[in-house]
Amino acid sequence: AEADDKILTMSTTTSTEASGLLDYLLPEFYADTGITVRVMAKGTGAALRDGMDGNVDIIFVHDEVREKQFVDDGFGTKRYYVMYNNFVIVGPESDPANIREAKNSGEAFARIAAAHTPFVSRGDDSGTHAREKQLWTASGVSTTNAGEPADSKGWYFAIGQGMGVALIFALEKDGYVLSDRGTYLHYKHGRSEPYDLEVIYEGDDMLKNPYGVIPVSPEKFPHVRYDLADTFAKWLVSERGQEVIGSYQLHGHPLFFPDAR
């Protein structure tokens, strides 16, 4: 059995675990430090909540605004920029809303709304969902208080589920979905079942998706293994950690880009 004093618990988003990054990265970390990381993957909201309740030692998520709030409220010691990846707009090859022509991602969303082609929203307050809402605002389409297009009937599906389900849902509806590249790549290339949707729009600055890591504050929660958490955070932003992240490839595509500042 592992020595008890070398175990770190971490809540993270499903995307980091499902992309396979952690399976690649944690063994390296263990080799360097002898620390085992117990990972719990869940929605960003739930992961933050774990931190706020002191149930984990560190969180690794992607929702810059809420992460900063987390630190400001004293739950975490410091937010480390670790890496980013990209969001992409996935949709049918035929591109019925003609978003390839759009000048930016906001306009792409506006075209989808105008064409009433099916659009799948995560609808779960995840980092991806937060970004969706920003894009709707940027699109100029009139929105509700909840940040959804006001005229949503029949084409806008808020499904309140994870990225993978949203991708499948979009496939079934033959519609568009905002996805992180990792999950998309996995669905496109990593499974035995075929996946017909393509990346229709990408590359815009608005589609950058930064991940941060925050050790939970030992002042608030004296029992947390701050020493281990801090070791992990520092290792991630170290040259060694950044190199491991940068070298990870999914189905031949690099997925995460080092972002330590």
Place this chain on the structure above:
Amino acid sequence: MTLYDLTLVQVQFGALRALDIDRLSLPENSACALLGPNGSGKTTLLHVLALLRPPTRGAVSFMGEPVSWREKTLLPLRRKVVLVDQHPIMFSTTVIKNVSYGPKMRGESRSFQKRIALECLDRVGMKEYADRPAHRLSGGETQRVAIARALACGPRVLLLDEPTAGVDIENQSVVEKIIFDLCSEKNMSILFSTHNPIQAERLARSKIYLSAGRLAAPAAENRFPARVLQQNGLLALIDNREIHTGPPPEIFSTGSFVSIDPEKIRVYANARGNSGPRNGWLAAKVLQISAETDRIRVVLDAGKAGGTLLTALLKAGDVRQNRIVPGDSVQITLDPDALRIEKPPA
């Protein structure tokens, strides 16, 4: 010492008062028979006496001490009294495990359990059935194993609810002998219900009659549904045949009952020269003659078409003088006060 003392005991099932006993004392070391028509409360009374059913109202005392009906205090008392149900049920395991259940509950040793179980099974002639699944036995087999199971508990008081119903003739006498022996040899008290008055007579030192939940005088025998008419001074029609003339009564049609006092029936052998049927005389056939304590019970078939059974209680001398033998055709008359008429319920 009295075994049981019941005071103002009532058992109520919803609106139905199934038992309503003002006072009843049962002496120790005796065999007592419980008689009464269906639904008269025999089973209910036995459940109370077995300390299995607290009465709705009233006080029971058992072996001199009042019964409190709290579970804790009941267990030691219950170990002294065992009830064999009217339709006993077997635990779904082997016969011998059923019979050794009582001793097992009393913490007896394995070997003792087995010995006593086999012994008791042997008494009821079911020893060879020891390893059969008990819940698959036939009606009479079940009844007999249930008696063995009760005996194996070695109780002070044994309550039997119609113990010979369904038991074959040969084993009826075995069961009767068990009852007889236990009382006389083992100083056990036995109370058994039965519908067989001859059995009650033969085995019991005392008898309790129940009727509609209340203690009653010996049941009215010879009770018939009858049409009662006032026509030519004719009184009652049973089985479509006049059975008595008398003073003009009230008139009822169906729904009334006539009971005939068995001690007020006179029986005359045909040979005596009493000529053919006439008013007030009935032809009958003798079916059965049996002894009671101080009377002879004669069962007669008095129906026109057969099947209307009348019971007469005669003196032994009368029977011998008359030389009545079962199978004989006889003539009977009824004393003027032999009939009691029950009006139909309003």
Place this chain on the structure above:
Amino acid sequence: MTLYDLTLVQVQFGALRALDIDRLSLPENSACALLGPNGSGKTTLLHVLALLRPPTRGAVSFMGEPVSWREKTLLPLRRKVVLVDQHPIMFSTTVIKNVSYGPKMRGESRSFQKRIALECLDRVGMKEYADRPAHRLSGGETQRVAIARALACGPRVLLLDEPTAGVDIENQSVVEKIIFDLCSEKNMSILFSTHNPIQAERLARSKIYLSAGRLAAPAAENRFPARVLQQNGLLALIDNREIHTGPPPEIFSTGSFVSIDPEKIRVYANARGNSGPRNGWLAAKVLQISAETDRIRVVLDAGKAGGTLLTALLKAGDVRQNRIVPGDSVQITLDPDALRIEKPPA
């Protein structure tokens, strides 16, 4: 026409052959009694005849047609025959709904269902119970309602498994009268099992005896567990008392049975001057005398301590000559060939 024809019918429960009948024909429009000790297969046979249990082997034909035991063909046949179970069970609803179940299944109108149900309940004296919950009735009440329920089906064949067990005396005669009437008036065929030979005698035109699943001669009466010794030429010990001397037999200890042929018992009134007990003579007390077709059945208590019942079948003349009356003390002897000895099972 014959009602039933059974050929080589066997019913097997695991290793146990509960029924094993080579040939049996039952005529139509008759009352037939089914007799036999516990576990002899009466209930099992009735289940086969009620078309409820396909025999393990063998052919049954009913009203001239072979029974195929396929569910589809059985339903119309089953509507002609109704069985009243040994311990009948009531559907957990009211009494009247139980009794009108049969007519309801036959698609009769509501009003007919109700009328016939009340009529049948009335026959067994349970009309006032119509609205009581049927599954709460007492043992005898249940038995009577079950008979009414069967009658309400208006079957051609009525099978009754110990119909008067648990029924009170008054209603025993009611039930017997029902059996009697149905046969004679309604041309119904009735087969009933019973442990009461007198009842069988009185009601049945024919009798079937079963023993260990097989058709048998009238049951060996007077069968006793006995110790059999060869000591001073003494043959059998019943109830610890010698009952016969004879030629030296084999020696068994316990586990053997002795049966005494009831036709080979001689009964002498004490008055006849036969002096006190001696070898080969037994003192006994007359308990009951009843008529059978061509014999008189005398029940004797021959036990030293009471309770060992012996049945003798005498000629009517003998009884009358001897002037035996129940209650008398008598002397009995056994003919030399009266005893049959069964060895204990190996």
Place this chain on the structure above:
Amino acid sequence: MDFLTKSLAEAAGMLASLDPELYFIVYVSLKVALVSTLIASAAGVPLGFFIAIRKFRGKRGVITVLNTLLALPTVVIGLFVYALLSRQGALGSLGLLYTPAAIVTGQVILILPWVAAFTVSAVSRIDERYRRTAMTLGAGPFQTAFAILREARFGIIGAVIAAFGRVIAEIGIAMMLGGNIKGFTRTMTTAMALEHNKGEFVLAVALGIILLAVSLAMNILLQLAQGRYGEDR
């Protein structure tokens, strides 16, 4: 239990707010659960009945399989029905995926073994004499079955209640096959899961309390419907 009081207050507030979205969610949940329960009962009760009554070779095997199917995980059911209803699947053309009908399909598969298994156990314990009595009194096969089921009614109603409880509280299938689409296939449970995922624990529990209240109301209705016989046994 600050958490509980907060959640209770929230639940009360939600109900009082008369939010049509909330009532729609409750309506969808109830509809789906009731339809699933009805279909599963209509199939499972007769199935269980015949397994219990009939004597056939391999009966123990069938019962073992039935018991095994009690452990059929929702993910497996969800994926199978998905494979069937997906656009690529055999029934894809019906367009049933992500509709209440899809949830019902999955949930029926989920609880059918439950209803059947508990019917088997309720019916096997019914005294053999009921069957014999019905048959000798002239009941046909269906009427006999009905008589036996009537005697087993408390056990069977119990099985149906349990099935209802199981489906109304079920998340996985409702999520995978319904898709948790707001205003269409969102049920109380998927809404709860969503709130939970968002970290809105009080809201999630408040929804759970409403669900229990709805279920309690259903059970009370059923108790009343069973009437006075309910207490009998």
Place this chain on the structure above:
Amino acid sequence: MDFLTKSLAEAAGMLASLDPELYFIVYVSLKVALVSTLIASAAGVPLGFFIAIRKFRGKRGVITVLNTLLALPTVVIGLFVYALLSRQGALGSLGLLYTPAAIVTGQVILILPWVAAFTVSAVSRIDERYRRTAMTLGAGPFQTAFAILREARFGIIGAVIAAFGRVIAEIGIAMMLGGNIKGFTRTMTTAMALEHNKGEFVLAVALGIILLAVSLAMNILLQLAQGRYGEDR
């Protein structure tokens, strides 16, 4: 059913690969499910027994509540146990959250009402005469209870089997309270959910098939243990 054959092949391959991770997951699942079932049965059977046997005021009410609790959603249980075991909760200092013990806690709460409700229904159908017979033969309260439970054994074993099936196939609680930590609290169901999340549908179903196989094995063991009496009723 290409999907099914692929999944079956995958399941066979996984088992054949002797992957220690897989076996550990199976081990955790079995351990958690068995412990939960044992605890819930040890509490639920006596509870159900007493509700069934005793006559008391409000008995129907208690049964209605029990039936309502069958609809207790896993999210609610998960959140309550979370509130209790979380660092801020009453039992936070025990550090039980995200351990197998936490899963067991939640699952026991989940299935206790099931075991109790089905025990009630199994015991109420046992003929009153068994109780009377045990009592008159001198059995004390516990011995009487035991005799009745013995007669109700098929119903009760059924309840326990169902409870086992319910927990081994349960996802929500295992996920919320166990956290699906690889090599520690990952169970077959949470692994399935993860694979499903990743879109690895074949893998997910393969795991489901293994789960069913494990459950089948358990049921066969139980059938063999019940022995020849099993067929009797």
